[in-house]
Amino acid sequence: MPSLPLIKISCMPSRPTAISTGLMLLFLVSTPILSHAAEPDSPILYENRVRTILNNKCVRCHGPSEKKAGLDLSTPRGILKGSESGRILQGGAVDESLLFQMIEADEMPPEEKDRLSATERETIRAWIQTGAHFRESVKAIPAVTQHDIIPLLHLRCVACHGGRRQEAGLDLRTRQSIMKGGKSGPVVVSGNPEASLLIQRIKAAEMPPRRKLVSVSVKPMEANELERLSQWIQLGLPEVNDSEMTESETLVSEDDRQFWSFQPPIRVEPPHVKQQHRVQNPIDAFIIKKLEDKGLTLAPPADKRTLIRRLSIDLTGLPPTPEEIDQFLNDEDPQSYENLVDRLLASPRYGERWARHWLDVVGYADSEGAQNEDKLRPHMYRYRDYVIRALNEDKPYSRFLQEQIAGDELVDYQSGNITPEVYDCLVATGFLRTAPDRTFANITNFVPDRLEVISDEIQILGSAVMGLTIKCARCHSHKFDPIPQSDYYRLTAIFKAAYDEHDWLKSQGPRTLSHVSQEEHQKYQEHERKLSRQQGLLQKKLTQLDPTKPDYQQKSTEVKKQIADLKDQHWPAPRIRALWSRESPSPTYIYKRGNYLTPGRPVEPGVPAVLTSADESIKFDQVSPDGKPIGRRLLFARWLTQPDHPLTARVIVNRIWLHHFGRGIVNTPGNFGRAGERPSHPELLDWLATEFVRQNWSMKAIHKLMVTSSTYRQSSDISDEAARLDPTGSLLSRMPLKRMEAEVLRDSLLAICGQLDETPFGPADPVEARADGLVTSRRGKAGWRRSIYVLQRRTKIPTLLENFDFPQMGPNCIQRGESLVAPQALHLMNNEMIHQLAVYLAGNIQNTVGDDREQQIQQIYLRALGREPDPEETRIGLETLQLLEEKWNTQLNNKQSSSNSVQKALSSYCHAIFNLAEFQYID
Known part of the structure; x- marks a missing residue:
């Protein structure tokens, strides 16, 4: 180490004292960096001081035993190899070196007490500034390799010089094709960038051509990018083997894999309980055991009237009719309840009800969103219809997922033989087309816009199917779960053949298929x-009208209106909003901090490492027995639907449980990771998951299991002891009281008023924004269709639905909120459509029972509340009708018939019933 320079401090006395000498020595020792500034030609070596700093402050988290972010700072080789994001050193360029960026931003080390001192930071800075030298001989990766250049050329050039288009016969996707050149000959001269045609054309602004930039959604190469390309050519176009860039699976430990949700479900025997007489099926045994441990029990069974209303709304989203109630009450068959369950599950209304739950979690919408125009998706309804049909058919959930993730890879749709199965498989891939997507226009179709679509789809997939917040790893390794950043990009690589940011199809016309039935x-x-x-x-009629006749203008206007109608x-021409593989995907690189302008190391397709064993990997280059490649998404879908997959069955049975019992066994249904809630009944969750698989992934079988349990059939009564020991109801010491969701409320109003048009499927019913600001759906000839068939435009949600917590899809909704706010009551009190429905109900009641007021009240109660009024309610109803009739007589001032007053009184009474809490809540 060079000797320290002599520094003269003018304030010191000519004859130094012991104190002044000590101060001077302290000053000199604390500022050794000055020696390097004085001798810039003398490089700082890693072994001198840098190794000690890294060992003391960094190796605990970035060493051989724990390589967070794939980084090992314990050896020169590990330092040069870098992290999961790529190189961490740029010799001579401090600000571009990720190692120093993290240190300077106080992101590494994360704990304040461990952070580097000012002197240590300056040592690291000076080391990098002088070239980041090592005394040991280390095989260094070249300063620029093909992995720095290939993603750059894909970003700036491959739109015109790639697999789809090869203008001038030039393909710039690989080093080999670059060396080959195009029609004008070689485009690079190894070792001589200035003589390279590629560099010349870029510098002359001839490539990419400025006039074509917007049409292909590409931006010109930046100065620093051109410099990087020139450096690569200057170095002789060096390549490194992918194996040198690959990180071993050390980012996820065996301890990480032991977390409960990352282990396959284990089927346990239902426990023995004291109250065996309440056990209808194993669900009850698990629930009652926890209650007994707390000194509690289930609430008493609910009565049959309560059960049929609860069950009908849960399974079909519609209340039972008075006839259905009467039939059930008079059915003395011991299996009457089970028969009712079977009948409701067989109803086509079941699919419409439960499809809505699935559409929430996948982020379904009939418009693109992402910008103010909110462009419509005219073909999206086919996916909605597919979900309804699949649920009504009880398609196994495993097949349901496979079709949605890889339907195009399951069938041969290009043969032209579009069978119902082929059609369904193509439509099902709409699951991967639900996210907001602005890429329908050139100016909103650049790589960052495309990456947002991919990111949202990964979020939907992760939260809806896997119960993981995978998107969090887009910019850095997950803060809570063992999901390294590389796992996010490995997952996107699975979808690269269909979602390639460098080979993109616009979100509307080009990314639709015409493969519908003949x-x-x-x-x-x-x-x-x-x-x-x-x-x-x-x-022709318009041209034959005479300008000379007086009625010409009137007739002309009429004909023009008919033409406009x-x-x-x-x-619209029949097309399918689908996702399909297009082959030859571009290579996938980790984007440092999620920035597409700073690609790191390449990665291959893969699944989250924490969900596989350390010595297991899924091969995504498999071929079928006939020698054809098996699609990556299909291999992924098959992996997801393995019987012992840790998450897939658990996540869906938990979601079904959530909608039946008001809360999930895991009450964070989209997050089964470390930051999510732990299961309230883990053994029950695993038993349900394994039973689900055993029953061939049948959702109807799981529904029946849940709703035939004593747990589901108990009343909502709460005892003092249950209020004290189970205040939140998480132990299910009573059935939770649930409020109608937005669609259930609207559809129930339509049903009881005889205004529900049950026509299924097809294009969505339009909505319109009125002058008063309300958004409404249009009434058809037979009434209004169910809410699931109303156009779901992101910017124009019908006001009734929006007021009652219909979700905004951003990009999806895993669990709806439940508010209790004034606009809800005001809407039911004042809305014109609600008043109109009350008139319809009053008319139906009069047609059914005539003018007998007592019978009218009884019918209103049966239709709206599922029960008959008690004597006190009947008395109050009769008095109310009398007062309302007198009021309307006075208001109408006897100018209209008394029958009109009677009808208006009955309508007002019906309207009051709509506003009852008993109508809006499900007991």
Whole structure:
């Protein structure tokens, strides 16, 4: 180490004292960095001081035993190899070195007490500034390799010089194709960037051509990017083997894998309980055991009237009719309840009800969102219909997932033989097209816009299917769960053949398929021909009208309106909003801190390491027996639906439980990780998950199991002891009282008033924004269709639904909130549609029982509340109807018939019933 320079301090006395000498020595020792500033030609060596600093402050988390972020700072080789994000050193460029960036930002070490002192920081800075030298001989990765350049060329050039387009015969996707050149010959001269045609064209702003930038959504190469490309050519286009860049699976430990949700479910025997007489099935044994441990028991069984209303709304989203109630009450078959369950599960209304739950978690919407235009998705309804059909058919959940994740890779759709199975598999991939997507226009279709779509789809997949917040690892390794950043990008690589930020299809026209059935094509063509004929006749009629006759203007206006009406009746050409593999995906790189401009090391397709054993890996280059490659997404979907997968079955049975019992066994249904809540009944969750698989992934079988349990059939009565020992109801010492969701409230109002049009499927019913600011759906000839068939435009949600907590899809909704706010009551009190429905109900009641007021009250109670009124309620109802009739008589001032006053009184009474808490809550 060079000797320290002599520094003269003018304030010191000419004859130094002991104190002044000590101060001077202290000053000199504390500022050794000055020696390097004085001798810039003398490089600082890692072994001199840097190794000690890193060993003291960093190696605990970034060493051979624990390589957080894939970084080992204990050896020169590990330092040069870098982290999961790529190189951490840029010799001579301190500000570009990730190691110093993290230290300077106080992100490493994370604990304040461990952070580097000012002197230590300056030592690291000076070491990097002078070239980051090591005394030991270490095989260093070249300063620039193909992995610095290939992602750059994909970003700036491959749109025109890649797999889809090769203008001038030039392909810039690989080192080999770059060396080969194009029609003009070689484009690079190894070792001579200035003589390289590629550099010349870029510098001359001829590549990419400025006039074509917007059309391909590409930006010109930045100065620092051009410098990097030139340096690569200058160095002779060096390559490194991928094996040198690959990080061994040391980022996830065996301890990480022992967390409860990362272990396969284990089936345990139901426990023995004292109250064996309440055990209808194993669910009850698990629930009662926990209650008995607390000195509690289930609440008494609910009565049959309560059960049929609860069950009907839970399974179909609609209340039972008076006839259905009467039939159930008079059914003395011991299996009457089980038979009722079977009938409701077999109803086509079941699929409409439970599809809505699935559409929430996948973020379904009929518009693109992401910008103010909120462009419509005219073909998205097909996915909604697919979900309804799949649930009604009780398609095994394993198959349900496989079709949605890899339907295009399951079937041969390109043959042209579009069977119902092929059609369903293509439509099912709409699951991967639900996220907000602004990439339908050139100016909103750049790489960052595309990456946002991919990121949102990964969030939907992770939260809806896997119960993991995987998206958190996009910019850095997950803060709570053992999901390194590399796992996020390995997962995106699985979808790269379909979602490639460097080979993108716009979100609307180009990313749709025309593979519908021949029958649908013919129906569309016949419809359009019919409209064209009608329009032609009207146009001819318009030209034949005389300008000289006095009624010309009136007739001309009428014909023009008829022509305009016909234009509104045109159907969009039948297409499918799908996702499909397009082959030849670009390589996947980890983006440092999620920034697409700073790619790190390449990664191969893979699943989260914590969900596999240390010596297990999923091969994504498999071929089928006929020699054809098996799609990456299909391999992933099969891995997800393995019988012993730790998460897949647990997540879905927990979600079904949530909707039946008001809260999940894991009450964070989208997060089964360390930051999520622990299961209230872990053994029950595992038993349900294994039973689900044993029952061939049948959702209807799990529904039946849950709703036939004594736990589900208990009343909502709460004892003092239960209020004290189970205040939140998490132990299920009573059935929770649940409020109607937005769609259930709207659909129930329509049903009891005879205004529910039960026509299924097809394009969504339009909505309109009124002058008063309310958003409403249009009434058809037979009434209003169910809420699931109403257009779900992100910026125009019907006000009734929005007021009652219909979710905004950003990008999806894992668990709805439940508010209790004034606009809800005000809407039910004042809304014009609600008043209109009350008139419809009053008319139906009069048609059914005539003018007998007591019978009218009884019918209203049966339809709206599922029960008959008690004597006191009947008395109050009769008095109320009398007062209302007198009020309307006075208000109408006897100018209208008394029958009108009677009808208005009955309508007002019906309207009051709509506002009862008993109507809006499910006991």
